[in-house]
Amino acid sequence: MILNKLFPFLAWRSLMSRETVQADFVAGITVALVLIPQSMAYAQLAGLPPVYGLYAALLPGLVGVLWGSSYHLGTGPVAMTSLLTMTTLIPFGIGDLNFVGSQRYIEMAILLAFIVGVVRLVVGLFKLTFLVNFLSQPVVRGFINAGALIIASSQIGKIFGVKMHRSDVYLADIWSLLIRIPSEIHPPTLIIGCASLAVLWALKKYAPKIPSALVVVTLGSLSVWYFNLADPRMISADFSGIIEPGQRFVAVIGIIPAGLPAFQAPAFDLAMILKLLPGAFTVMFIGFMEVTSVIKAIAPKSKQKVDLDQELIGQGLSAIAGSFSGCYPTSGSFSRTALNYSSGGKTGLSGIFVALFVLLALLFLTPFLVFLPDAVLAAVIIMAVVGLVDFKVFAQAWRVHHYDGISAIVTFSASLLFAPDIVNGIVIGGLLALALHLFRTMNPRIQIQSCCDPQENDSVRPNQSVRFPAMRFDGRIYFANTLHFENGILSILDTYPNAEKIVILAEGIDGIDASGNLILIELLETLRGMGKDMIFVGVRPQVKEIFLRAHLWDLVGDKNFYADSISLKAALELENEAVKPK
Numbered sequence: 001m002i003l004n005k006l007f008p009f010l011a012w013r014s015l016m017s018r019e020t021v022q023a024d025f026v027a028g029i030t031v032a033l034v035l036i037p038q039s040m041a042y043a044q045l046a047g048l049p050p051v052y053g054l055y056a057a058l059l060p061g062l063v064g065v066l067w068g069s070s071y072h073l074g075t076g077p078v079a080m081t082s083l084l085t086m087t088t089l090i091p092f093g094i095g096d097l098n099f100v101g102s103q104r105y106i107e108m109a110i111l112l113a114f115i116v117g118v119v120r121l122v123v124g125l126f127k128l129t130f131l132v133n134f135l136s137q138p139v140v141r142g143f144i145n146a147g148a149l150i151i152a153s154s155q156i157g158k159i160f161g162v163k164m165h166r167s168d169v170y171l172a173d174i175w176s177l178l179i180r181i182p183s184e185i186h187p188p189t190l191i192i193g194c195a196s197l198a199v200l201w202a203l204k205k206y207a208p209k210i211p212s213a214l215v216v217v218t219l220g221s222l223s224v225w226y227f228n229l230a231d232p233r234m235i236s237a238d239f240s241g242i243i244e245p246g247q248r249f250v251a252v253i254g255i256i257p258a259g260l261p262a263f264q265a266p267a268f269d270l271a272m273i274l275k276l277l278p279g280a281f282t283v284m285f286i287g288f289m290e291v292t293s294v295i296k297a298i299a300p301k302s303k304q305k306v307d308l309d310q311e312l313i314g315q316g317l318s319a320i321a322g323s324f325s326g327c328y329p330t331s332g333s334f335s336r337t338a339l340n341y342s343s344g345g346k347t348g349l350s351g352i353f354v355a356l357f358v359l360l361a362l363l364f365l366t367p368f369l370v371f372l373p374d375a376v377l378a379a380v381i382i383m384a385v386v387g388l389v390d391f392k393v394f395a396q397a398w399r400v401h402h403y404d405g406i407s408a409i410v411t412f413s414a415s416l417l418f419a420p421d422i423v424n425g426i427v428i429g430g431l432l433a434l435a436l437h438l439f440r441t442m443n444p445r446i447q448i449q450s451c452c453d454p455q456e457n458d459s460v461r462p463n464q465s466v467r468f469p470a471m472r473f474d475g476r477i478y479f480a481n482t483l484h485f486e487n488g489i490l491s492i493l494d495t496y497p498n499a500e501k502i503v504i505l506a507e508g509i510d511g512i513d514a515s516g517n518l519i520l521i522e523l524l525e526t527l528r529g530m531g532k533d534m535i536f537v538g539v540r541p542q543v544k545e546i547f548l549r550a551h552l553w554d555l556v557g558d559k560n561f562y563a564d565s566i567s568l569k570a571a572l573e574l575e576n577e578a579v580k581p582k
Contacts, residue, residue, distance in 0.1 A: 008310060009066045012347045020346040027345030028353025031074060031336050033211040035061075035354060036361050038336075038384065040253065040369070041213075041377035042077035045151060046085040046328050047100040048109060050253045050377070051366070053077050055261045057358045060322035060330040065351030068314025069307040072298050072345055073291065074336035074354065075318050079385045080144065081287055081331040083151050085109055087420045088279030094168060107267045108276070109328040114266045115273055115280040116287075116329045117319030123284065124312030132288050136437075138397040138404040139429040140289050141390070142411030143422070148388035150419050151381060158378035159193035161186025161250065170419030188229055189250045189375050192220055196379035204383070213380050220376035221369070224252060235370045251374040256366040260359075261326035282423045287331035288312060294337045302341060335384065403436040444475030445508075446488045450496070468535075468572060469496040474508035477516030485516070489523050500532060501560075503568065507538040517550045524555065537562045 004010050035057050043053030057076040064075030086100070089108050093099025123129060150170065157164035157177050162184045164177045196216040203212035224230050234254040295306045315332065322330060340350055394412070398405025411429025418424040450466045469492050477485055492502055512520070524534050539547065539561060547553040553561070562568040 007066075008069055008314070009348055012071075012349060015347050016349075021349065023344040023346050024350035025353055027340050027343035027350040029357055030211070030343040031340050031345075031350070032354045032357035032361075033214045034339060035074070035076060035336060036358065036365075037213040037217040037377070037380055039077045039358075040372070041380040041384075042079060042082040043328070044253075044374070044377055045079065045154070045381055046077075046082035046109065047089070048106060048328060049101065049256075050369075050372075051256045052106070052109075052326060052328060054256075054358060054362050054366075055325060056322060056327040056330050058261075058355055058362065059325045060318040060327055061351060061358070062318075062355040063321045064314050064318035064330075064332075065348040065355075066314070067310075067317045068348075069310040070295055070299070070337075071304055071348045072302060072337050072340045072350070073294060073311065074333045074340055074351065075315065076330050076333060076336070077328075078287075078290065078331045078333045079151055079381065079388075080147055080290065081283055081329050083147055084279065084283045084286060084423070085112060085328050087422045088112060088276065088283070090166070090420045091168075092275070097166075100166065106326075108272065110323050110326060111266045111268070111272065112276050112280060112283070113319050113327050113329045114323035115276050116283045117316045117321075117323060119280050119284045119316070120288075120312050120319060121316030123288075124309050124314075124316055127309050129288070129308050129312060132285055132292075134434070135285055135289070135426070135430050136404070136407060136433045138393070138408035139411045139426065139433050140286070141393040141397075142408035142429055143286070143415055143426045144388055145390065145393070146412045146415035146419075146425060147422060148385045149416070150422065151385045152389075155378035155381050156181075158251070158374045159190065159197070159382075160184075161189030161193075161375070166420075168420070171416065186250070188227075189373070192223060192250060192373050193375035193379055196220055196376045197382065200379055200383040212383075216376050216379060217369075217372055220373045221371040224250060224371040224373055229373075230371050252370065253372050253374065253377070254370060256369050258363060258366045260362060263325055266323045279423055282426060283329050283331075286426075287315070287329075290334060291315065291332040294332050294334045297334075298337055298341050401440075403433075403440055407433040407436060438480055441475060441478075442480045443484055444473065444481060446474075446484070447472040447505075448488065448492055448495070464496075464498050466496045467498065467500045468503055469499050470503035470505055470537075472505040472508060476511035476513070477509060477519070478511070478513040479515035482515050482519040486519055486523060489527075501535050502527065502532065503535045503537060505538060505565070506536050506540070506543065509543055510540060512543060512546050517546070517552060520552060521555065533560065535560045535562065535568065537568050538564055 036054070039053035039057040040050035041053070043050050043056065046052075061074065061076045064073065065071075068075070089105060089112070090100065092108065093102075093105065096102075099105055123131065153174055154164065156174075160181050162177060162181050165173055167173055196219075199216050199219065200212045203210050203215060229250045230252045231249040234249075234252050291311060292308065295308070295311065299306045311332075319327075319329060322328075343350075394405060394408050397408045407429055410432050411425055413425075414428040415422045415425025449470050449472075471488050471492055473485060473488065475481065489502060492499065520534075527534055534556065536556065544553070547556070562571065
């Protein structure tokens with residue numbers, strides 16, 4: 001039992017057979033054919049050389065499947081985590097036009113992976129996954145929509161062959177790019193980019209089982225080689241500079257160093273670690289949301305019980321291990337996980353096969369990627385994230401509650417406005433959602449009626465004759481709404497001046513904090529000072545426990561608590577009979 005907890009992959013033994021190994025092999029090679037081109041594209045999205053995407057697809061994927069709990073979750077580079085990596089690091093290079101992709105930038109990305117891994121590991125080990133509930137789904141969906149638009153729009157320049165300038169205002173960069181496209185468009189790049197988008201779309205729609213990313217990577221590379229569209233300097237092994245695409249040449253990724261990444265510790269710097277922590281928490285939150293969505297979609301189909309805490313431990317260990325092998329932050333991929341399952345993967349062995357195929361690519365296939373155009377990778381990124389854009393969630397959130405719709409729209413707008421520092425967007429959206437939730441619970445529904453029995457028609461009775469008015473309070477009585485509760489009691493006293501006892505219909509009260517307890521004591525003392533009293537009907541068990549611990553039950557008195565309105569009505573009728581003149 002302990003061994004299975006320490007080494008979750010030991011649970012695969014009972015599922016192993018010749019048939020499952022064959023199925024995992026097929027699923028592994030299928031996923032690898034998609035992962036290899038995707039990983040290079042996502043590395044560029046993160047502001048890193050393409051080879052770092054291959055590094056991130058190797059060890060993190062292997063460790064993630066060995067120490068995670070899902071047999072199908074594919075760990076590696078993903079679009080949103082890649083974007084968050086860049087947006088977290090860009091503010092540290094303001095004023096340095098060559099910061100993105102520099103050695104310092106790479107070191108910071110690797111350090112960020114380590115921090116993200118530690119945060120995930122701590123959350124998983126101490127079972128703190130409930131913390132993600134502080135980010136509501138409308139906020140997350142608003143952020144993901146904004147992130148997907150930023151990712152897709154950031155690749156427009158590569159499709160048209162126009163360099164996109166970077167500043168601290170992303171919307172200004174996009175506008176500058178759009179107005180320069182007509183005069184600076186590069187026709188060969190545009191043809192390759194648009195053709196790649198068309199092929200990706202067609203294969204996804206009409207032949208979804210074909211690895212479309214691999215197809216466009218192969219066709220794009222062959223086109224550049226056949227038509228001699230690559231600058232000779234970019235495909236020279238001794239070239240290490242940066243050049244702009246000319247009138248004829250298209251931008252290609254050039255020479256990718258073959259072999260495995262060096263195994264070394266990240267460049268630890270305590271001051272930098274503290275500065276990167278906010279970004280690391282954002283990466284952890286969004287990554288965990290993605291992983292949770294993947295697992296909820298796949299686990300019911302695979303009939304596998306998945307432990308989210310163990311999965312976060314696996315994700316944490318994978319990021320930490322990756323940081324020692326030159327990797328930037330990784331996460332679970334929805335598309336590759338779904339592909340793993342649909343391709344027949346049975347156990348985590350499919351993930352090991354994926355890592356082996358990536359290893360072979362690093363050792364032997366990098367020379368064949370020299371002519372791969374940037375426009376093709378841009379097309380792969382655009383098609384990968386376009387499915388994340390879903391504006392219907394705004395309308396759905398608005399219909400459920402206007403506050404949820406406002407949170408989603410503000411998060412979306414703020415993320416775009418503050419881009420590239422989109423972390424500010426989710427912080428603003430999260431704080432707004434919490435504030436709106438607090439505001440909503442400050443004024444829960446109060447229903448006042450002239451009699452404790454809601455079925456009795458007292459509309460014709462004058463207020464002066466009502467002896468037992470009732471108030472229903474739906475919600476928790478806590479520090480933010482004690483005034484609202486008190487105002488309800490005062491309203492009853494104004495409306496029914498001859499009330500003898502105020503009945504609290506407590507079925508809707510699900511909790512009381514210290515402030516709520518104090519306001520009840522004060523109101524009870526005030527009412528008794530006026531010769532009146534307070535009755536509670538239908539107190540929930542968890543609320544009764546609070547009454548008992550706080551000694552409020554004794555203060556109110558057993559005789560003033562009733563299980564339901566029927567028993568209260570019976571007691572009041574007996575009381576009326578007792579006071580009638582004989």
